[in-house]
Amino acid sequence: MSQTIAFYDRVDHALHDNSLQTALQRATTRFISNRAGAIGALSDADRLRDQARAIRAYALAHLDELLPKLAANVEARGGHVCWASDGEEARRYIIELAQARGVRSIVKSKSMASEEIHLNEALEHAGFEVVETDLGEYIIQLAGETPSHIIAPAIHKTREQVSELFVKHLGMTPTTEVPPMIRTARQALRQRFLQADMGISGVNFGVADSGAIVIVENEGNARLSTTVPRIHVAIMGIERIVARMIDLGVMLQVLARSATGQKLSVYTSLISGPARPGEADGPEEFHLVLLDNGRSRILGGHYAESLLCIRCGACLNACPVYQAIGGHAYGGVYSGPIGAILTPLLQPDLPDAYLLPQASSLCGACQEVCPVRIAIPDMLLRHRADAVKAGKVNPIEKLAIAGYTMTMTHPAIYNASGKAARFFSRIAARKGRFRHLPPPLHLWTKQRDFPAPPPKSFRELWAERNKQR
């Protein structure tokens, strides 16, 4: 149970971290209103979301045909494809490639798939210098942390904390003004882009019918990472595919509007292979790593719908639990509602992953904002059922549920326990409420009162009323 405590420790820590609370509140509030404005501005948002879901569902249903098509098209354009069944295979491919090509310095643009396989650690261990170039990623790399949000990795940091990092690591003159802070980061990163031998990126969508990969971003760092160095490696989860180029018309809109509230992201790059003969720009080599890492296992089961996800982060922003505890408390690579679904599936070895689906009030705000309408609450419930089946149950809870079931299936027991509770309340309650209850209900009364059962139940009162008539 020591691992169980770890999750609650992280929650406790997050709730008492004032900077985190400030940062989360500022950022999620802004994200929510931006998204609401951008989605609200569409006259046909519902239709667009239905289309987006249909496009993603089609892609998942035809992965067996679309992935080879994508790979063939990438290769036809002079690119290389690595089929990585897990993180180990993906890491080995990238490290061996970098070694074979004499790479020393690597720049990276944002990629959750690379987080998933702990690529930076592996590259650094193999002796390469790796620099994250997305501003948020750069900040947390300086801080030695992991992303706490799918699209805003440094969402947990306040401007003041970022300033401290830049002063310490980049020699910035102390300031909390944003423009000079960005100038400082830009100057440091510009050098790295020019030095780098290899650029590593993620992929927002792989387009099967053309062999292009799509990367959306707002800073231009992904465009630099994928064009300046002589080698570009893109890492793509195998589910992040669409069948046709024309599908992007829908997908790019719902992604940008759901993620940041933009009509489109500032930069949308469609990359099809390395520079061709005679072209002045672009890398000499292009490698696409198709990462399975547990996805094909999810595909056939009850959680297949989670693979529709386009990683917009809207469910994180909307989630009152995420708003309260932030991303790190979840303990997995992905956080928030979609993280609570994915982490137990993708990182089954994390001992407290099974607790994540329980850290939800099932309010449904996630599903409400999801651009592809993933039934997140239903899958959280499914995870809970799976945890029970696997015996991952708190013994007190198990006992409580057994008592509940016995009570609710036997009217005589139900009536007797109701009477007992009312008797108890007559002696222990004050002013119609309990201020303290015995364990485990003491957890309720720590910060809340609990209503004392009144002298008669509804059904008793109802029966009396009907007798009088």
Next chain:
Amino acid sequence: MTTSHRRAVLFATCIVDQLYPTVGLAAAELLERHGVAVDVPPDLLCCGQMAFNAGFRDDAYAVAGRALEILRGKGDVVLPSGSCAAMIRHLYHELFANTPFAGAAEELSHRTYELSEYLVDVLGVDDTGAHFSGRITYHDACHGLRFLGLGAQARALLNHVQGAEVVPLPGCDQCCGFGGLFAVKQEQISTAMLDRKLAAIESTKADLLVTGDVSCMTQIAGGLSRRNLPTRARHLAEVLANMVDAR
């Protein structure tokens, strides 16, 4: 006032039965006042949501199976709870999928209603003849809001309460943090969510916080009372049936 010859089962839910009997009486009163003969099956106890939400599907199956049996052939079923109504309408499908009761669950889902929904959408009521002199604000309980699409009905009914000033609750669609066992198992997160709800309620300076689910009401009232805040939490049915005293 309509005088149809309807009959409906009032499924008062286990929490209403044990903790909030006046909510059950108010719901019955409202139905009868609008021409519905109310039936309260004595052995109808619980919809099974607590076990289902905790992942104990066999337990939920046993509890919900009883409800399903008792409600068979009974006509309209009305619950003063969006959450329990959503359990029957939305989750019984999954609970009883691939069982001999799938058909019965499907059939029941089509005649199950949350109270405000039944009053407004089925009975066509908007004015229940209620009066309350004071300020009222309304919290949308999540399951009614997102799984049954409710909210407009309660507001329409409240807007007809004579003497009441109905003011919007900032973040009225944000969860109060109850979430069943979540409220105890994740006590810290639950109460952090409650803190935000209480701050929003305080900002309205309302006399009454009204909601359609006694579970949210328990959470919110528990916080209001612990902090000695002046706002009282009441179920919509109590307000509509004139069972709330002015203070």
